Amino acid sequence: MAANFDTDVLVVGAGPAGLSLATELTMRGVSVIVVEQNERVGVQPRAKTTNVRTMEHMRRWGLSKHLRNLSPIPPEVPRRVRFATSLFGGDIWLFDNSFCAARQRDDRFSENAEWIPQYVIEKVLLDHVSRQATVKLKHRFIDFTQDADGVTTNISDLDGGKTVTIRARYLVGADGGRSPVRAQLGIAMQGQSSIASFVTLILKVPGLNADPRLEPALMHWLVDPAAPCIVGPMDRDDTWFFNPSPKAGGPGDDAQVHNEIRHVLGDRYDYTVLAKDLWTAHRLLADRYGEGRVYLAGDACHLHSPFGGHGMNFGIGDAVDLGWKLAATLQGWGGPGLLDTYEIERKPVHQRVLDSATENLASLSGQFSAPELLEDSERGEAARQQAGRAVERSKTPEFRSLGLVLGYSYAGSPIVAREDKAPPQPDVVQLRPSGYPGERAPHAWLADDKSVYDLFGHGFTLLATAEAMPQELAAATAEAKRQGIPFAVANPDEPRLRALYGARFALIRPDQHIAWRGDSLDDFAVVLTMARGVTTKNEQRASPLERRHNA
Structure with missing residues (x-):
């Protein structure tokens, strides 16, 4: 490292994309500083599906076995998604081995998907990166200037109350959907914003996991007209997530949401709300993925619906693609056109993901619910069979998306x-x-x-x-x-x-x-x-x- 540089690469953002980029770079001998304005602690209702491709990258990094040991889902629980009228029965359709998460060897890939909260992924990556690079939590990006040789970035130390200047050869904004790095570059996001609004609650429901009447699954898509929702295990110790289907006027008021939770639990269990997250689904892609010596990765350059579990995973894919190209360029064996191929290769992949995730968003639990599904009659049985066929037809691309997860190509x-x-x-x-x-x-x-x-x-x-x-x-x-x-x-x-x-x-x-x-x-x-x-x-x-x- 030349005397006038503090690091090879400065990464803004210690989410999965930023930490994965730091992991990829340090594995290749590149010096990295990561800055993050938060402390990255707590229960955050974000991604849960770590897909096959991400787990293959974790294998390259030597982290896959450790991650599996941290999964809150016991190995004996079937890796399935249920469409049903209740947590306790009334199956309409089952997607077994959803996301290819069943722990069985498959010739098509080296690692199965895993069900694990994003905050656990972040903690594992943070611990790993902290041993290889400098990580500065509670440090907020202010602005940057760049020249032909590098990038000078001003960072606010939120604890010390002072401004820190970091000189790097490259800067990467992995700083989320509202990316300040992207804003300074003047890069616009194109597409559809605010497609639908949702609320996610993280609940502590003591005793629910041990209930013998509970149908085990990764996710329960409940089509009961009284409370259409998605609910499932989030973490150990009876921690669950709850996503009510969006209402016409928004996610609904608190009283309505709690009535739905009690209905889903059958008034059998008390519960505590650990976290609540109001969020909006978008379909947005950045005009450009960087300029000069500054690049964008993850949500900073693509935002889409979480249905299908692609957001965190494709951000990690960005980090891998950009990471080896930055390392090659810094080490002198990458040619002058190598970094230009980051956007050339990743943007068509993101476009496919945006299209698929938006299609998944079009059919939620509420779209399949009907009063007759609850009837113990011939009409009810016919309705359940019809709903099952509709679920299979519309949701297969969401839960069996291996062609999207592994079949993307950089041809051209x-x-x-x-x-x-x-x-x-x-x-x-x-x-x-x-x-x-x-x-x-x-x-x-x-x-x-x-x-x-x-x-x-x-x-x-x-x-x-x-x-x-x-x-x-x-x-x-x-x-x-x-x-x-x-x-x-x-x-x-x-x-x-x-x-x-x-x-x-x-x-x-x-x-x-x-x-x-x-x-x-x-x-x-x-x-x-x-x-x-x-x-x-x-x-x-x-x-x-x-x-x-x-x-």
Whole structure:
């Protein structure tokens, strides 16, 4: 670190996106300071679904096992979402293994999703980052100036009452939906704001978890017309969340909400409100994801409905994409075009998430409720069957969204090789891994019970999916060393990989996405140059990378 810099990267915001960025950067040897205006403590009614892709990142960071041990949901509880008329029965439709959270091995990924409160995720990341970087809580961002070499940021020390100046090579605003960093950049959010207003309550309901009549699930979508809502376990010690369906005029007054809570509990339990959060769903995307040496991540550049559980998770995905590119640039092996690909790659992904989350918002518990659902009659049975079909049709993309969670692609990015064959069409529900450049690397479990991902290094990895000549791999390694790229070679004895990847070789990026695939390493120098952001888009089109691939 040069004497006139305090750190390589200053991160504003110690939520999941900011702490994940700090984790990714420090893993790669980059110095980081994180500032956060709050103390990040307490019961905050936020995200609960840590999806498959985020758990795969936690595995890379060495945190996945620790996180699972902190889940408030015992392993024996089925990872399902219930649509029902009551907490205690009246099932209409079940989504078993919702979010792929069941603790069972699956060839498609290395880690199952987990049900765990966001504040626990933040605490785990904060503890981890605090051992690797400087974290300043109760420090509020004021403003910044930037020049050709770095960014100078003024920070208010809320305890000491003084202004601190931090000089960094880069600044990242991971400072939430009302991002002051974004405001100073003059970047607007485009789309729909204030689509619907909600209230979330965190409740302590002693004895509810132990009730033998309780149907176990991650979430209960109750379609009782008297109290349509979403309710479920939030944390240990009988801590639950409660989301009443929004009313025409807003979330409803306190008396109405408490009447609904008592109705849902069947007047069987006393309860205490631990926290209350009024919030609004949006569908907003930033015009730009940064300017100069300043970037945005997480809610600072995309805001959408939480239905589907994508917000925190895709903010963590931003941190991974931006993190390895910042590290590569700072360490000198990333080309001049590398950081430009952050917005190029992530913005289409965010657009898909916004579209899906908004569709999920269109059908809440209240849309499926009807008085006849409660009838013990033929008409009631017919109504329940009809409602079940409607739930399956409209909510499958919300609870079975592996195609969205893992199937996003960076095809078309300047640092991803092109092929004559068009990339596969994305699907929200179905995951169809093909090995096409830009996709997340297809997963496989190996004979020794390792994930193929465990063979990937922190830099680029050349995956040989079939037998390779030692001189081929040696020449590729020598070329990576010549270009100064952190590089590893993986050549597992697993015959399925050739068909999964559609080629003898695949170049895996630091974020586990495919940069290139091919049957020959003759043009590997050009491949590496492109993948690290040196080759321009026009140069790439004229190169041997745009090859014919008929796999």
